[in-house]
Every structure is written in C-alpha cells, then in structure tokens.
Amino acid sequence: MQPHQGRAVPGVRAVPNPAGLGHRKDDPGRHVRPVPLPPVQQNLNYYPQIFWVDGCADAGASCPPVPPVAPLPPPVPDRSRKPRSPRERRSVGTLVMFLLILVAFTGVGLSIFKIFHLEKEVDELRESAIAEHIPPASQKLTGQKEQPPRKEVRKAAHLTGNPAQQDLPLEWEPISGHAYTSGIQYHNRGLLISEPGLYFVYSKVLFRGSACDSQLQLLSHVVYKRNPASPGSLVLMEDRATHFCTGKRVWARNSYLGALFKLRKMDSLHVNVSKISLVSFEESKTFFGLFKL
Known part of the structure; x- marks a missing residue:
C-alpha cells in the first residue's frame, strides 16, 4: 500500500x-x-x-x-560489569586467607615479644632485689620464703696469746675468747694461706719485766713467712728496741707491726720474739692476725 x-x-x-x-x-x-x-x-x-x-x-x-505489531524485545542486560570467573574467585579467596594468616602470625609474634620483655623485667627485678636484700615481687606473689643471699666467706684470722709456751715460734690460741679463723687455717703455730691475694698482716706483743736485767740488751719482734716452694724463711716485719729499761724498776714496752702483703698459696706466717719469758700473753695485749682485701 x-x-x-x-x-x-x-x-x-x-x-x-x-x-x-x-x-x-x-x-x-x-x-x-x-x-x-x-x-x-x-x-x-x-x-x-x-x-x-x-x-x-x-x-x-x-x-x-496490516502485519501484527511485534512485541518489544527483552531488556538488554548490563554487560559493563562482567561476572567473576571461578579463577578470580579462587584468587580473592587465597588473598583473604593469606591476610588472615598474616594477622595471626603478627599476633603470635607480638605475644612472644611481650612475654620475653616481661621475663627480662622479672630477671632485672630479681637481681635488684637480691642486691638490696629485698624479696622479689615473684616470691611475694607466690608466697615463697625469702632466701638469704649467699655471703662470700671472707678470709681472716685473729689469734691471741697462749701462756703455755715452750719454744719459738710463738704458739697461739685460735678458738677461745676473741680468737677465730675464717677461710684461714692455723697450722704448725702459724697461719696457712689457701688463696693468693693481698692481705693485711698485723701483730702486737707486750714486753714487761719486774727489774731491768743488765744482761738483756735487745728486744726483738719479728713476723716472717715460709713456703714449701722456697727454702728458708723471709722476714716480713721486724721491730728492735734497746735501752728499754733503767734501774731496778718495773718496766713495759709495746711492739706493734702491721702492713699489706701479696701472699701466695701455701705461705705460712709466724711470729718470733727475742725472749719468751718477757712476753705478756693476755689476749688483749699480745695477738696476731690477718685479713684478705
């Protein structure tokens, strides 16, 4: 038409x-x-x-x-956003799993670091508490008893006079009264060194008599040492006195020796006097000792 x-x-x-x-x-x-x-x-x-x-x-x-009117076609789907393929979905799942594992490992690492830091603080607190003689906080929390700190035994000895004298060198009292030994052995009338080092050695002797003897012209007080590795003896300290009395009156004289020495292991120290009968063996007037620095 x-x-x-x-x-x-x-x-x-x-x-x-x-x-x-x-x-x-x-x-x-x-x-x-x-x-x-x-x-x-x-x-x-x-x-x-x-x-x-x-x-x-x-x-x-x-x-x-007249030809019939054709129906409207269905709406065209929006193809600007394509559906994800299974490969893309697996990639996204793998990425999410990796992130979760990374977060978990990060948390574990932080926990380990925190525990290590706390252990270090506890060790420092324990050391400071031992140094200050204060019970550490861990013992307070657990109710443990405080253990006394270990004290190092100090090498020292103090010997007093012994009236039962027969011959030289002088014999001493190592136990009774003010006498004691700590880390030092009293052996063969002398002090035996078991640990080398610096030692302060001292000795005091009181001489006294009822009258002045004209035949006695010299008073001597000597501290010496011996060692099996060396022959003979070595004088460490010595005091000599002359004209210590006049007339027929009672007299007395003090002799004191003291100095610092470097001693070896197995050194033994002894005391000699010029005449035993003139020595007063009271423990406060005649003594012999040493201590390690």
Whole structure:
C-alpha cells in the first residue's frame, strides 16, 4: 500500500477527522479535504507540512492485511560489569586467607615479644632485689620464703696469746675468747694461706719485766713467712728496741707491726720474739692476725 502524500495549502489548516467523518481505516478510498481558514498573518519563513495518510489510494484495490505489531524485545542486560570467573574467585579467596594468616602470625609474634620483655623485667627485678636484700615481687606473689643471699666467706684470722709456751715460734690460741679463723687455717703455730691475694698482716706483743736485767740488751719482734716452694724463711716485719729499761724498776714496752702483703698459696706466717719469758700473753695485749682485701 502506498501512502498518500498531500501538500499544505497556504491559508488552509488540516482539521482532525471526527468520529464517523472523513477517512477511516476500513474506508481507504476516502481522502482528507482541506478546510479553508480565515486569513492569518503568516510567517514568511513557513515550512510546508507533510501528511501521511494511512490507506489505499485505489478504492477498488484490495489492501494487504496490516502485519501484527511485534512485541518489544527483552531488556538488554548490563554487560559493563562482567561476572567473576571461578579463577578470580579462587584468587580473592587465597588473598583473604593469606591476610588472615598474616594477622595471626603478627599476633603470635607480638605475644612472644611481650612475654620475653616481661621475663627480662622479672630477671632485672630479681637481681635488684637480691642486691638490696629485698624479696622479689615473684616470691611475694607466690608466697615463697625469702632466701638469704649467699655471703662470700671472707678470709681472716685473729689469734691471741697462749701462756703455755715452750719454744719459738710463738704458739697461739685460735678458738677461745676473741680468737677465730675464717677461710684461714692455723697450722704448725702459724697461719696457712689457701688463696693468693693481698692481705693485711698485723701483730702486737707486750714486753714487761719486774727489774731491768743488765744482761738483756735487745728486744726483738719479728713476723716472717715460709713456703714449701722456697727454702728458708723471709722476714716480713721486724721491730728492735734497746735501752728499754733503767734501774731496778718495773718496766713495759709495746711492739706493734702491721702492713699489706701479696701472699701466695701455701705461705705460712709466724711470729718470733727475742725472749719468751718477757712476753705478756693476755689476749688483749699480745695477738696476731690477718685479713684478705
């Protein structure tokens, strides 16, 4: 069927076809008639209007049936966002699992570092508590008894006079009264060194008599040492006195020796005097000792 094309006439307006008038779909032989309009000022730039008429130009010709209107196609899906493939999904799952494992290992590492730091603080606290003789906090919390700190045995000895004298060197009292030995052995009337080092050695002897003996011209007080590795003896300290008495009066004289010495292992120290009968063996007046620095 060919559409019928008409031209617009100036001054004429197309009037819509009311019901029952003019052209109808079932009457293809009829045409639209122009209706005259009153004169109107027309725009010079007027464009002709084109009307398409649905119908057959020839009334006697048979018009083909109008084809049915096809239904609208379904909406096209949005392909800008493609669905993830299984490989991409596995990659995302692997990444998430790796992040979770990393977080777990980070937490474990932080916990280990914290525990190590706490153990170090406890050790420092224990050392400072031992140094200050204060029970550490761990013992307070657990209720453990405080253990006394171990004290190093100091090498020292103090010997007092012994009246039961027979011969030289002088014999001493190592136990009774003010006498004691600590880390030093009293052996063969002398002090035996078991650990080498610096020692302060001292000795005091009180000489006294009822009358001045003209035959006695010298008083001597000597401290010496012996060692099995060296022959003979070595004098460490010595005191000599002359003209210590006059006339027939009672007299007394003190002799004190003291100095610092570097002693070897197995050194033994002894004391000699010029005459035993003139020595007062009271423990506060005649003594002999040493201590390690």
